[in-house]
Amino acid sequence: MTFVMDIIKGVLIGIANIIPGVSGGTMAVSLGIYDKLIASISNLLKDWKNSLKVLFPIAIGLCIGIIGFTYAIEYLLSHHTFVTCMAFVGLILGGLPVLIDSLKKELHRSSFGISGVLAFLILFSIAVFLPMLNSKEEILQTFSITPATLIVLFLVGIIASATMVVPGVSGSMVMMILGYYYGIIETIKNFLDAVRAFDMAGIFHGAALLFPFGIGVLLGIFLIAKLITFLFNRYGVQTYCAILGLIAASPFAIFYNTGVIAKLSSLTVWQAVLGVVLAAACGTVTAKLSK
Secondary structure, eight states: OHHHHHHHHHHHHHHHHHSTTOOHHHHHHHTTOHHHHHHHHHTTTTSHHHHHHHHHHHHHHHHHHHHHHHHHHHHHHHHSHHHHHHHHHHHHHTTHHHHHHHHHHHHTTSOOHHHHHHHHHHHHHHHHHGGGGSOSSOOOOOOOOOHHHHHHHHHHHHHHTHHHHSTTOOHHHHHHHHTOHHHHHHHHHHHHHHHHHTOHHHHHHHHHHHHHHHHHHHHHHHHHHHHHHHHHHHOHHHHHHHHHHHHHHHHHHHHHHHTHHHHGGGOOHHHHHHHHHHHHHHHHHHHHHHO
């Protein structure tokens, strides 16, 4: 049963990775698997058997979520923007009780202090202002296989991997700011279409572009996991306060990046009601799963 539940949680994390403004790390915290995920990644070389036992079902779900939602994201955000955003806000905020409980446990070892307040305010501010750097019109681009492109995709993969490890930081949002979000999404879709059609040229082209990106993601996850482990061990209270600030600002990041704020005045009563109901339902699901 645990294996199946971890696959389901991996699916939700994978879906979160596709949404600009939504953090896969935040979703992992909300689902109650963040600590064991980080520990498994950090100890992958030391205890690879147990680490793979934890990571394998999550990785399966992650792939399912990313592949499945790559096709759905454009339609949902285009035709049901508010309702979709409210659902993800519910999924994220539903995990706040678990995060607060973890913070309370850390307070038994260390005091809250001014540093905790500052960590919350600083990271909250960063999460609010970072989406404002996003250009209103991102240039849609297709990638050609050149050494420069492969190097850039590798570096973008490292940056994007932050969403897998650092709660509150959205790699998709960062990729959108850098102008690579839609290009990556389109590359994944084209690769999957080529696989279904047995188009070897398309498969080779997509694999050649996605391989350096994937390697960058894996390397970034491993390196950032080491840093996060250090922060939790040395500065547990401050780290949890910072994460709490990032999560608290996540709804704004979602609404801003998807353009919902500008559309609020045109919402119908039924859309508003459905959005609130979905947010409550998804929050309840997250709370149940995180236990």
